Amino acid sequence: TLIMTIGALILLVAWTNVSSLMVAAAVGRRHEIAVRLSLGATRARLLRQLVTESTVLALAGGAAGLTLAWWFLAYKAKTEIHEVDIVPDVGTCVFVLVIALACGVLFGLSPALHATRGGVANAMRDSGKSGTSRSRLQRAFVVAQIVLSQPLLVLLGTMLSLVVAEYRPLS
Numbered sequence: 001t002l003i004m005t006i007g008a009l010i011l012l013v014a015w016t017n018v019s020s021l022m023v024a025a026a027v028g029r030r031h032e033i034a035v036r037l038s039l040g041a042t043r044a045r046l047l048r049q050l051v052t053e054s055t056v057l058a059l060a061g062g063a064a065g066l067t068l069a070w071w072f073l074a075y076k077a078k079t080e081i082h083e084v085d086i087v088p089d090v091g092t093c094v095f096v097l098v099i100a101l102a103c104g105v106l107f108g109l110s111p112a113l114h115a116t117r118g119g120v121a122n123a124m125r126d127s128g129k130s131g132t133s134r135s136r137l138q139r140a141f142v143v144a145q146i147v148l149s150q151p152l153l154v155l156l157g158t159m160l161s162l163v164v165a166e167y168r169p170l171s
Helices: 002-028 030-038 043-079 091-118 120-126 134-169
Strands: none
Touching: 002 030, 002 091, 002 134, 030 043, 030 091, 043 091, 091 134
């Protein structure tokens, strides 16, 4: 269960990192979104487009990760592990698909809502300003990433010290 907890913490840190990057991209696209809104696009249509983009990105990442895992495990199974068949099966593919879809929708909806919020005039006026300012959502993701990384580093340090203590030769 400790390894599953560490794996879950690593996934949470990665998800907050990706979500923070998506918020930054959405903030960068505020001018484009303001132009689309001023041309008559509805907020719901823009939300669908942005969530679709993030879902396609998540599915591509899931497919790439599954392909790398398949290739790596097939290579390792041929060279090092002879008695166990660890090639991903259909259940693994379905699990990766469901997780990728959930991540695409969940972590694409927040930046999409953030990007389509606010007035068109404010976005157009702010698009000419130089410099970058972080939104509250971006700051929240950075704080969440730090909060999740701290226990992960403590856990990994503790595990490493236990492993080193176990394999240290007695003198």
